[in-house]
Amino acid sequence: MTELVFKGKEFVWNHHLAVPFRPLVVQAEKGIGEARLDGNLIIQGDNLHALKALMPMYAGKVDCIFIDPPYNTGNEGWAYNDNVNAPMIKEWLNSNPIGIEDGLRHDKWCAMMWPRLRLLHELLAEWGSIWITLDDNEAHRAKILLDEIFGEDAFVANMVWQKRYVANVTALHLSDMHDHVLVYAKNPSEFALGKIGRTEAQAADYKNPDNDPRGPWRAQDLSASKQYQAGIFTITGPDGATFDPPPNRYWRMNRAQYDKWLAEGRISFGVTGKGRPMLKRFLTEAQDGLTPVTWWSHDFAGHNKEATLEMKDIFDGASPFDTPKPKRLISRILELIGDDDALVLDSFAGSGTTAHAVLEANKRDGGSRRFILCEMEDYADRLTAERVRRVINGYAFTGTQKTELARERLNWRSIEKAADLVHKVQAIENLHGHEYDRIKKEVKDGELVVTGEKAVSEQAEGLGGTFTYCTLGDPVELDRILTGEDLPTFEALGPVLYHMATAEVADPAVLNAVDFYLGEASAYILWLIYKPDLEWLKSADAALTLSFARGIHELRPDKKHLVFAPARHVSQRMLDSEGLGVEFAPLPFALYRVERG
Structure with a gap:
């Protein structure tokens, strides 16, 4: 296995063992509901110490970890402040903010992440998984670190998430449009992902132009590229036209199977009866969900601008955090985890998006998911926890709450199929129209955006829930x-x-x-x-x-x-x-x- 060598590795290799245990000190007045250490937690303090503090109660118990660590772009000013007791390393391991001019910033980032990943690995349940968002500055190094700590066979995927949908015109060479989401399992043999729910727009692809009593269907190609000698034969259409497989392709079935499908009325030759033969695949036969893919578009998992708008809604039009993650990104992860009783840990909590997504998921399906957030910065109370308080209790808001329901990039193909696009929008209106004052449709920056708008006066509805706020006591x-x-x-x-x-x-x-x-x-x-x-x-x-x-x-x-x-x-x-x-x-x-x- 390839090993990543960085300055200080020998000193931080087992640093997580030397970190002292510090008890969790409950600050009851800052939480909501009964103070308890086995419920939702927000911990203020160095996340290395916070993770060690969680070990006695939560080792091997965490179902899902989501972290959004410093990307180490050189512009963040994050600080390495771990107290590694070795004279040779103390020369450069200090609490000064790390910037673009720091020639060892990548070494320091690896040294910072190593002991934290070691503890996160111990906290994960055998069936658990960790999801880490990063950009190109450190994603490649993080993958090798994770290979060493979790094992190469624990790698699940590198999701590519489209974090923005409009190009940055000030970019030096290329506009950065995506981030990585590295996914690792604690024990691959016990790990499984669920399916992604079919959206209204995807369901709208199924139509019933011939009023088939079996319901909506979509046409599926009858040919395939895999060589299949029994799949070479001629099909005759209703008007006598004949069809052979396209060049270098084969029918996906033999003659007997084709005749069976034809007798069952599952072969379509188009609305006019003169098109190429296609198989009718009914919506009722489709799987409950779709197999997840590694490309997560902005309309599927949200984007940075959406995250900023979410913060503005909650904080009276202000956005007090520079780089929040959209709630939909974490909601998609929770959907794939598929456990409505999951314990979710975020040790780089930032703006508190993870807690928001967990609370919303529980509200939506009646689940009993729990969250643990760790945040070391001084905004842990006034921002991280305050967001959670507001989404639990509701928050002062006068104006229009907007929920994005669909986003579709407009191109020539979509214009050619304008009727299909209209049908998708109508399906969304039929399904969600009663939930909003209006469904707004607008074309902006080359995209069709469908948004549900609801006028709110004085108070936005809360999601309910509780949490306990803790600080770290003396070692x-x-x-x-x-x-x-x-x-x-x-x-x-x-x-x-x-x-x-x-x-x-x-x-x-x-x-x-x-x-x-x-x-x-x-x-x-x-x-x-x-x-x-x-x-x-x-x-x-x-x-x-x-x-x-x-x-x-x-x-x-x-x-x-x-x-x-x-x-x-x-x-x-x-x-x-x-x-x-x-x-x-x-x-x-x-x-x-x-x-x-």
Whole structure:
């Protein structure tokens, strides 16, 4: 496998392991609804630390990851601020904004992405997938990074998304019209994509000019390029005209199959009966959805201008974010994932589009998808979370809400088939007309745009939902606990120990600081004798005793028990001699014990 070499790689190779755990600190007043860590989350803080903070509860649990990292164009001013503790790398790994003149900006970008991708890989479920938007500045490097971390066989596709539909006339050489969406699966054998729903315009391609009782149909070519000797014969039309396969082509069926289709009325010779023979393919026979393709046009998955207009609608005519992604892009990804109970993670949350798309999908189909957003910039509250608040509760808006329903590039072919185009528009009007005050049709920049318009006064309707807003607490450093320098809460320390000891995720709902209970894993029931009180930790109450061991054994004699505590007043030999199935893990050395194992 080809390896990407970049400066600093040896220092960031396992940097994700050295990142300390930092607990999630709930800021209840900034969220909506009950504060809970197993629901929708918005986390403000360095996304490397935020991803590490999610590990104890969400490792192997995320169904879909969508990220829109810095494109590293040289004009973004993003900063590398990871604290990699190596003197040789500290010379150039600093928090200064990285610009076009930085000769090592590509190395720094790779060094920034590597540990984050490592953690994202661990957070993904075995059936999960990651979708990354990038442009030509880093897409080729990102693919090699992903090949190394996920494996070459995990590559699914490089979607090409048409981010703009009008050429940039100020471009130096060529107008940049697309971005890449790299797609990788955690485990290719367990990953599957759904189908893309058939649009109204696509359904409108099926017509019924002969009033066939089987319903609308579309004509399908009877010839194929694949050599098929049985497909060489002459077809005679209703008026006696004869038809042979086109040059270097063959009928796709043999004579017997053709005669069967003819008897069933499935062969069409056009409205006049003098056209070439075609097969009638009925809409009722079409699959529920279409096989997705790697070309995502702007009318299929949205475009940058659309994203800016969405932001202006929500933020009183302002667009407080320079490079938002359109909601339709992420909605298409959710459609392909096909899981209405999916957990979706976005660790470069930006304007919060991912949360908006998840909430809208739930509103549309009654699903229970959840989102986790991570944003390190200072606008995490005033922009990212504020957008989510507004789309949940509704937002002040007076004017016309516009929803693009169709966009069609006009060319000679479409002009020749103007009747078909009109039919498509009529189908859209029939289907959506009741939802809007009017369906607007306009030709602009060589395109026919169909938009649903609805007058809104004072308040746009909210989508409903809840989320919890969190910041990152101080790092949990176990070797400082007994000195009193760092005393995290039981709820912060417990999931860290649980995950490190079992490689499984803790359930925050079952943590019980009164009983010292952490939860049940596949191999152990786990306990933590701990309070964030230095004097108590030095007392006899903080030690594992024989009576405590006997008590937890009586509760579940069928299971082994692992007890974390600062000290013990009973030997492991005595615990074993009584057959209690209790193992002691000393604090603050529990992490080291687990790592050696």
